[in-house]
Every structure is written in structure tokens, then in C-alpha cells.
Amino acid sequence: MAFNLTVDGTAYSVDVPADMPLLWVLRDELGLTGTKYGCGISACGACTVQIDGQAVRSCVLPISDLSGEVTTIEGLGTPENLATIQQSWIDHQVAQCGYCQPGQIMQAAAFLAENPFPTNQDIDTAMAGNLCRCGTYPRIRAAIKDAARQMRGG
């Protein structure tokens, strides 16, 4: 079946079965590999993208259920034009293997857009679905707090 979708501001059309998860449309059909496969069952957050600004696990979203514009890590910012949160990730040297980080960053960015004054508790709750096997949590926490400060303009 043919589906139309908009990813990072670009319109695409794909011909895939209706139940194919968005993750695999992005990765294998469109070649947008920034979004990662980790578990396929919404248990790790590696595949997190934003749909109209909301964080969504793309591994369990059938393409037929997609409505809204998709933003992936590649669309959030680029090495030449970093989003505030990406700059904060770099300032705090968060990534180790880095594989979970696109999902962490997409989750954090969506969360901060809704909650500019997060408490530690808020951060914990918002980020608990994103697994990092390298254990970068202490630095993710610091980077989120710093990004929140900067996004508030302070």
C-alpha cells in the first residue's frame, strides 16, 4: 500500500504493508538511520521520534496509524546547526557508545518543550522509558537541566 508521510520537512511516499512500523519505514525504506532499533516492543526508547512535537516510539507505530509530521534526530539539528539540547549533550560529553542517544535526545526535547522548569523527579519520570546500557544517566540529567536553563533564556 502507498503511504504519504512528512519527515523532517520532506514529503515522502512509500509502498509498504500497512502494519509496518514507522521505525522500519524510516530506516530501511527512507534510509534515515539516525533513529535506532533496540527492542521493537516499546521497551527501550532507542526508536523515539517526535510526531507533531510528541515523543513516540516508532517501533510500535504502524505506518497506517501515522498522522502528523515526523521529526527525527536528523531533523532536530545538524552538526553545523545544532539544536540547543544537542549542544548541551556535547557540552556535557554525554554519549558513550551513543546508540541510545538519538532516542534520549528526542525524548528529552519533547519533554522540555512541555515542561521548561523540570524538577529532578520530572526528569526521572519523563526519561525512565529510555534505556542506556552504557549508563550515561548522570550526564543526561545534567545535560537536560542545562538545556532547560538555556531554553528558558537564562
Add this chain to the structure above:
Amino acid sequence: MGRAGKIARRTFLIGSAAIAGGVAFGVYKLNQTPENPLVAGDGQSILNPYILIDQTGITIITPRAEMGQGVHTSLAAMVAEELDVRWQDIRVEHGPPGAAYANDVLAKSALLIKDFEPRSNLLLKVEDNLAKAPKVFGMQLTGGSSTTADGYHKMRLAGATARQVLIEAAAKRWGGDPAELQTHDGVVISSSGKTATYTDLAAEAALIEPPQGIPLKPKSEWRYLGTSMPRVDMVSKSTGTAQYGIDTRLDGMLFASIKTNPRLGGPMISFDATAAKSQPGVRKIVDLGNGVAVIATNTWLAMQALELIDFTWGDAPYPAESAEINATIAKAFEARANTTLRNDGDPDEVLSNANPDEIITAEYSAAYLAHAAMEPLNATALFEGDKLTIWSGNQAPVYTRQKVAKAVDLPRDQVTLITPLIGGSFGRRLEFDYSIIAARIAREMPGTAIKTTWSREQDMTHDFYRPAAIARFRGLMSDTGPIVFDGKLATQSAVQSFAGRLAGLPVFGPDRVLVEGMYDQPYGIANYRVAGHIADLDLPVGFWRSVGNSHNGFFHECFMDELATANDLDPLAMRLRLMQGVHAPSAKVLERVAAMAGWTGKSGKNIGRGVAFTYSWGTPTAQIVEVRDTPNGIRITKVWAAVDVGVALDPRNIQAQVMSGIIYGLSAAMMGEITFSDGQVEQTNFPDYDALRMDNSPDIAVEVLENKDRITGIGEPGVPPAMPALANALYDLTGKRARSLPLNQHFDFA
């Protein structure tokens, strides 16, 4: 494709007709200098196996895989420091397989010694000879927390020697004495102010015979080393542009996934793929012998089609249930010990004369564990009749290429192996199974690149697990500390399991790794014995971050805590007394962590604190864990750690590695467990094999000391003490001594 990859591939395309430029430096103190595995392409100059210069800049070739530990940055900093280039002007790439890239430090770790003891001259000679072995046996391995120590001399020397030939090239061009010339940020400068860039001089420099014995900068002149450098992979990893193996994209590529017998090592009796064949996008079904691959136009379509295949699996070569497996491990105590590497005094004699009521005994156990790296196993291969190219994130390139070549009946030099960034490994990617499978699948469709991705379920249920282990202890105390510490261990040998896969034959012999973390701890106890027994089980086990230390650190340090608390001694003060006169840097990390945590030996209401120490991979590491009772259960609130790496090249990265090790260790201690039923692993995905998350991970403080005389690594040493420190803290909080892992079987965590 990466630049180094291109170079390596070109090597095989144009062979010896390649432009000569590879002059190996006298970096290797070897009888025979291994061939430089790099071959220069048009306009490129290779100054040694680690440095490639062309018009676009300077590429540092690192011989080790970047899987999160930051080694591409640390190794590049070593070269850049001596080469004298700007940090932003360098690129870093993983090198091809090559004997020149062998890991000397890891080879030395095969010795049956206690690492903390001073080395005799004879021992140093033996170590030197061992360091030559890896070139012969292809030990280009990333592991054993060895990368920094292994690279410390050779990468700096490569940079210094390259700088010197660049200076000589400029001297030749301008006429005059090289000693009059200086360098600054990638430019050679004459006393009269003439300048030439390294990129401009590279072609001439490559023709100059590299000098020997170039002096290295003293520490006081370092500008990169000893400083926290921005990681070279940080921007790409924060923008989704980092290319992992799983992100490999090639023209016209197809996607595959596999299912193999969930009874590990068992055969496939039959399968029926009728329904799978007609699924959308499915191109081919491949019989792998012990399983099946589906090749399709999309990874998910391949995974879906696999679900429609009916399999009949044969039995596993090990007992079907966990209880029987554990009983088999315990049986190993009945046979002769494989080693008794600690054997001080006479524990039997002292205990036979002791009051039996005063002898403290305990049995501990730890579960099988999966590696569960975030990036599921995968590899991409392109088979073209007489040659094969494979993109595989791996920790053992020479072995991987050798195994892949054999699997597809090609000579080794017809296989090109490219090692992309790795999304976590923790030891799993020392294995070659996933590379072999990808190559075999690609052979079924010559001319088409095929990426084979394992589902999380296939990855978790087909690991080479950290073996389960059992330890039995007897101890006897005086008023100030233990006078008998008698431990024996039973577990499977990861070394023999791996070596068997590598050699294709059973491997025997004394296994040091089995008992590491238990026999080699810097404590002076009059009657101190550690014996290792190998369990005879044909269940695939492998190297899991910190290897033997991962269970032995827990056993040893929990029993140490039992001995102390049984006699109302402060467990930290008791350890310090035992270290006196044995290894001062170890005592210092313990003192440091006590100061960091404000250790008083007393913890407040609803608070528990535990301490542990493990000397692993040459790096003494002490940790204190704090837990709190909350209305929702027990929380791990804080961890303090002090480590000594001898020379701290990148303090911020060292801290990151220690934090990572602590969270990895605490995750395993709290909830990590692989169990078997019907011969199959029962845990299949993160919900049943989870790890710490943001909301239950502690604050962590790390301090790095430099009191040792030797540089050592940090990828693993953070792991072992985290587990016993947690168990000891839980004892302090609850009065309940948990002697088996995972701890969530004994306590309710928040």
C-alpha cells in the same frame, strides 16, 4: 565507506601495484616488523600504520574499536600530542585487520601472576616475549581494559616519529639542518620564518627512513594528554549522524534476519517455510543448518516472515533446566582444582586446630548474564564471487576476517573487513558468530549487499553468557582481622569456551581468568587460599565486562564483609589493615573513597552503606554504595568511587567509564539473570532482562588517583566492586545477608 576501509579495499584491488608509501616506523620492538596493513591511495601518504596524510588533512588510524569507551579519542590524543597538530584538524578511523595492530598488553595478562606484586627482571623478560606473541597469533583485540596502556607508548611514538620525518622532509626541501626547524599546529617552521604544512610535506616525508628512538615529550609539556578532550565522536553521536554497523547503507542492498535453535548448540531437525516464502518483500529463505535466514526488502519484513516458519529443534548439549545446570556447576567442587593461584600459609592446618564454632562458612552464587548491548548484533556483507566485503562492528578483526574467509571458502586476503562504530559490546563482539552468519547469507546472493540484523530476542537468547558461578568460603578471625581466608570457586571457563570456538578444538590448561578478582587481591592474610574448579558444561559462555572479576569481586568482597561484621570490625578499616605493606596505591583508593563518602562506619536511620574493593585489570577500585529505605522500596541513592589508573590521560572520560561500569554492575547485581528451561533461555527482551533506568540510578561521584607507577585501563574496573558494595549496603540497612545474585530475589527495590 570509511577512508581506512577504502584504503584496505584498494589494497586488494590493485595489490602490490599500489603506490608505495607505507614505511613502517621502528615503533615495534619486534624481530620481524609486521607489514603495514595500510596502502596509500592517490595523493595519500602513510607515515606509519597509525597516520595517514593527504591534501584534505590528517587521519589517525586507531587499531581498536570504539564501542563507547572513548578510545578513538584517547588514542588520537596520544598521536596528536606528539605530532603537534590542532585537535580540530584530525580525523579518526578504525584500522583494517593487521598484525601490526596486535595488543601486547592483553597478551601479557595471560601470566599467572598477581598483578599488584613488583615484577622481577625475569618476569619482565617473559612479558616482553609474550608481547611478541600477539603479532604472530593475530591478537588485534579490543578488550581487557588494555587499549590505553597498549597504545600509550606506541601511539605517542608514532606521532613523534612522524613529526620528525616531516621536519626532515622540510629540511631536505629547504636545505639545512633539521635541528633548526620547529613545528606548530601541523606546520614546519624554519628559523627564518619559512613554513610548510604537514599535508604539503607528506609525500616527501613518506620516502624518508624513519629514525629510531625519538624522545617523547615530558608530561609537563603535554597539552592534550592529561586534559579532558572533547570526544571525536561526540557531535556525530548527538546528531544521529554517527554510522554504526547497523546503519550501513549500500546501493541495491537487501535486509535479512535469522532464527536459530534456541537450545544453544542444538541442531535443527526440520523447518517449513511455505507460508514465509509468499510474504511481501521476501526474496529468499536460507537454510543455515542450525536455523534459517530470511532475506527481504526490509528488515521488519524479514523478521515477520521468520515468525511464520515452523521449526522442529533438536536438544541442547547441556541439561535443560537451570536447577540441573547449577547442580552440574556445583559438582565441579568434587573434582581436582584447575588452579590454586593463591596459596599462602596452611588454611587446613589452622582450621583443623580451631574451635569449629568460630569457623565462618558461606556459599555464594551468581547467575548467568547476557551482554545486552543497545545495538543488536548485525553485519552487512557483499559477496562478489572471488571476494567478500563485510561491515561488522567487532572487537577482534584478525580473527573475524579469518573465520569469515573460512566460512565462505575464500582466501583471507580476499576478505575486506570494515569495523564501523559499535553501539555497545561489553565483550559480546569479541565473538565472530554474527559476522560468519552475515557472510554466509550474502554468499547466497552474489553481487547484492545484505545486512543481517538480529532481533533483540535472537540477540538475547543467543549470547555467549557470563557463566553462573558458585563460591564456597571458610574463614577464621582474630581480633583485628582474618587469619584464614579459604575460598574455592566453581564455574564454566569462558577462556576455554572462547578458545575452543577460535581453535575449533577443546582447549585445556590452567585458567587464571576463572579466579581473577579472588586470588589476586592485595590483602595480606596469613592463611589465604583460592582454588578454581572448572565446570564441565557445553553451554556457550564468553567474556562479559570484567570477566572473572564480575562474579569473584562479589564473592570475595561480600565474604570479607561477613568476616568483618561477624567480629564487629569496620569493614573498611579492616581492609586497610590487610593492605598495609602489600600495595600502597590500593590502600590510597580505599582511604580516598572513605573521605569522599565521609565514612564513619555508622549509617543513619533508614540508610545503609557498604564498601568494596577490587583490583582488576591493574586498576585498584574502591566503592561505597548508599541505599535508603523509602515507602516504595529500597533505593540506591549514591555511589562514591576512587580509582587509580597510574596516568590519567583523560579525566572526564575516566569518570564516564567508571560511572558506566558502576551502573552496569549495579544493574546486574540488582536484576540481571539468565535462566534456562527446556534448554532455552527464558529472558527474551528488556522487560525480563532489564537494567537501571534514569529513575532508579544513583548519583555517582568519581575521583581518579595517580599513585601507581604504570598506566592501566578503566573500561572494566568500575564493574566488580559495585555488586558487593551494594550487597554489603543492603546488609547494613536490613541485617540480611544475601548470598546470591540477583538481589531483587531478596529485597524489594523501588
